[in-house]
Amino acid sequence: MIGVQLLDGTRVISINQTPLAKPDASSIIWDNIKSTNEKKMVNAKLRCAKTDCEPDEGDFSATLTIGYYAD
Secondary structure, eight states, X not given: OEEEXXXXXXXXXXXXXXXXXXXXXXXXXXXXXXSSEEEEEEEEEXXXXXXXXXXXXXXXXXXXXXXXXXX
């Protein structure tokens, strides 16, 4: 089983078990937004979802850009 892991600098971002729950503080990748037009970049890489995989990381990595505009 392979999943995508999001990283903000060196912080690994945990994802909640259900989309209906209030987000855990550790799963929030962008908070305290203070302007009407911003961008945030986080890194993503492939990881094995189990603890006993070899190798546990894939060769793929990407940068995810999140942007918004509010009026």
